[in-house]
Amino acid sequence: MDDAYTPTLEDFAFTDSEMEVITAALETEKPWDWKAGDERDETVKIIKKKIETFHLGRHKDQCCYCRRHLGGAGYFMIDREHVLPKSVGAFRLLSFEIWNLGVSCKRCNMQYKKERIDFVIDQADEGARKSSHNYRLIHPNFDNYEKHFDHYMLQKNGVTLQKFTRLEGSAKAEYTYDFFNLRGLEVGSFDEAQGVAQQHQGLGKGALEARSLAEDFGQ
Known part of the structure; x- marks a missing residue:
């Protein structure tokens, strides 16, 4: 087994x-x-x-x-x-x-x-x-999750960002990503972070970090 x-x-x-x-x-x-x-x-x-x-x-x-x-x-x-x-x-x-x-x-x-x-x-x-x-x-x-995904999460002041990076060659990662709609978790978190950054320009470093991370992941 x-x-x-x-x-x-x-x-x-x-x-x-x-x-x-x-x-x-x-x-x-x-x-x-x-x-x-x-x-x-x-x-x-x-x-x-x-x-x-x-x-x-x-x-x-x-x-x-x-x-x-x-x-x-x-x-x-x-x-x-x-x-x-x-x-x-x-x-x-x-x-x-x-x-x-x-x-x-x-x-x-x-x-x-x-x-x-x-x-x-x-x-x-x-x-x-x-x-x-x-x-x-x-x-x-x-299956070891980390052999199929790199999972990133950042949480600060009520804003959460997460990303599921499917490791190259992992058919299981592709299947799991779609099966559980993990993209839905990513998009929601990045949208939230970008909204906070745009609405509260005065938040300073935390908001800038959130927006920067979202941009790094292409969101």
């Missing part, structure tokens, strides 16, 4: 009691959303938080797709992301597989990824599910 981050996927483990609850959940139609109606519900919460904490650590508190900072964010900002969607019958039993999980922002998961599976090259080959080569996008666990 490919693994691009630390702590490694092999470093993660459920306790015996957690595995008992997961086994019971997997016997239901919707394992991830299962409610036992007893003390096991608290164990499910602990399991999900454990997964979230682990993947936030691997991605330095960032969304696995757009690099939005998620440190300190709560339920309304963070999604525990199933790469192969848990709602698709063929992937239901992968609901708690750590290699099929990650953390993303709500924008990437709910607005763009949703339940799509067109990014999977061979959807029928179970043996290929743990290989980077079977995914058109940058996989949150199998």
Whole structure:
């Protein structure tokens, strides 16, 4: 199995009691959303938080797709992301597989990824599910983001600028850039910065830096 981050996927483990609850959940139609109606519900919460904490650590508190900072964010900002969607019958039993999980922002998961599976090259080959080569996008666990993108971000006095530079030869960077409309994040931030610089000429060095950076990126 490919693994691009630390702590490694092999470093993660459920306790015996957690595995008992997961086994019971997997016997239901919707394992991830299962409610036992007893003390096991608290164990499910602990399991999900454990997964979230682990993947936030691997991605330095960032969304696995757009690099939005998620440190300190709560339920309304963070999604525990199933790469192969848990709602698709063929992937239901992968609901708690750590290699099929990650953390993303709500924008990437709910607005763009949703339940799509067109990014999977061979959807029928179970043996290929743990290989980077079977995914058109940058996989949150199998692909190192920095080998596909240089991500730049500058934030000052309420103005944020960011740029996703696709590294030469990376088809995954091209696909991910389009799949999650990362250009939309760039354009919005540069437009905002230019607007501030133009409307507030008296802001001095900060506004000039924002406008200069925007011009450097061709915005």
